[in-house]
Amino acid sequence: MLKAAFNASISKNLRKKNFNWPTNSKFKKTKNILPIFLLAITFALGVQLYAQPSAPAEQKAKPTIVAIIGGTLIDGTGKDPLPNVVIIIEGDKIKEVGPAAKVNVPEGATKIDTSGKWILPGFIDCHIHLGTESSKLEYYQDSNSLATLRALQLMNMYFRCGVTAVRDVGSPVEVMQALLRAQKNGYIDSIRVYPCGDLITITGGHGYGMHGSLAVDGPWEWRKAVRQMYAAGFKYIKISPQFTLEEARAAVEEARMLGLHITAHGGGFSDTIPPTMTKIAIKAGVECIEHLNEMDDETLDLMAKRHIYNVPTLYTYYASYQRNGINR
Template sequence: MSIVPVFRGVIASFLLLSSIVGCQSSPTISVPNATDQKATLALVNGTLIDGTGVEPIPNAIILIAGDRILAVGSQKTLAVPAGVRTLDVSGATLLPGFINAHIHRGFDKANLQAWAQAGVTTVRDESASSAQVAGLKTFRAGIEADPHYARLVSAGTMLTVPGGYGYLYVSSPEEARQQVFDELDAGADMIKVSLEDGYAGTQGLPKLTPEELQAIVEAAHSRGRLVSGHITQAAYIQPMLEAGVDDIAHLPYDYISPATLQQMVDQGVYLTPTFTVFRNYGAPVSMLVQNLKRFVELGGKVALGNDYGGGPGDFELGLPLYEIQSMRLAGMTPMQIIVACTKNAAHVSQIENEVGTLEPGKFADILVLGGNPLEDLQALTDLRIVIHSGMIIRNDT
């Protein structure tokens, strides 16, 4: 986002609250299938939080084979085969690598390295320049073999109408469809669209028609790709939902009606809050918090994203702690926050079959923390080891 209303509201300061969370489900224990794969690395004695939201497994074992997770379980169900390199992580907590599902400047090797080192092993770039998207396949070829770089998911270049908020212009449903296919052909993983009036809603920027928006979503879905919809005003959530977008990028800074919130929940549309960019613009944080709180109370699904580089001021490059603190302020439990940062962020990035939870077959993107974030979220800052695609890329132990 680079246009949001300028407010002079009070910027809330946050206290990180700690609490112990009760979880709804019982632990999942996965055992390896009969397979020829041999474990190459084992993590033992840690407490496992697998990202699905189920209760942690104490004294867990994770077996890794190459870049993938081979097996996950407790010491009662799983043993480490002889001769496998083993890391004893007693007292530590194991989590999936975090995913920041709303960043910009992802086409930057230094940024991707910084994210990976901080445990953000995947990022979703929510709009890059047309030139960057044109070079996406080449850029990706230069990073994807090296786990020192965070995995990059690209939503291409944000679509809008001439003079509107975004960078790639369409003037008809036919043109909209073609632009979607061109972006996907260039290597974009998904599509980003906007409905935005501009500063505090006063600019009245031109916007996509319902027909154009629908054409975009239908074209993306016809290729099996998701669409992320940018809004900053509650009034534009409804047309996004009518068109069938898959996630709403940003909370609105004004009041969301109960009917709209319920429709988001009913349609299974995710929300990526991006508190940080609103803070940087001086928007009213209390309304953002209330909107998120009401969405979560209805059972809405939240994904982590801070809009890194999408506005003025400082953004955390690495773990977006301000987002996590703001989710806590909105009443999300530490477990709900962890799911937002892992499984749900993988879902909006359309890579939930590959990453986001610690389950057999997925990429071995694993964080080892010194403490337990369910007891104190501050433990998220006590990062000891980062494993990305099975490779230890950071080890502070």
């Protein structure tokens, strides 16, 4: 009905304008030309609107400039501390660093007086599990949403302590994905996270059943597990004992093919019985070993010979030994 009324209205208006419709054989019925006429009007209007100059784009706001003034800088390069320093930060970039006598503070900069204080680069924690439960009660009541909130709380706590980046070596996939996506979309503003996703172990292995572990058996399943973490968006892989040389080597080969870094849990009970899991991981070709306790000299020498990195987590064991009355 609406279409018919519209067409009738158009025809009426056209008659008022004394339009003479053609009567030859090409145009036997006026209704045949009406859609063509309307299409021409629509096209003309579209061209006119397209040709209208667009509103000028808003100029981008200039980044905020912050001047940190008067503190003593330890820059982490091994240089001597630099007293009475000025650091100019523009947006999220450090633009200039130097003695107060040589650095000009831009006009309008926000000034932060750090006289009598020390200034250091952000610290990095190379071994953390942001998303895993921290108590037996949490273990039985945990969920991905709760783990995400717990991880965010830990990230913000780190930030307040001067830690600006962490390497997460085993947390639930969905938790890590949510945090990374939230940072990318600007929902949260916190420290940088470099996650592995699930740690990969065997049925009954170290971490088995933990929220944030993936239990698989046999070399082909280990390859598949690495591919799963890759497909989930992770660039780092963590394997955990027990594992055979074939399983560990399959994971390493797959990680290398996909351009991923790979590390292995080492030390502890798994290194007290032959063959030690750390030796197997090293022979398989991992790039790094987590933890350091219970390793013999032969294992440490093999790590040094093959230039394997180590994250010792010394304080973790110190606190554990103190808590359990172990004198080491």
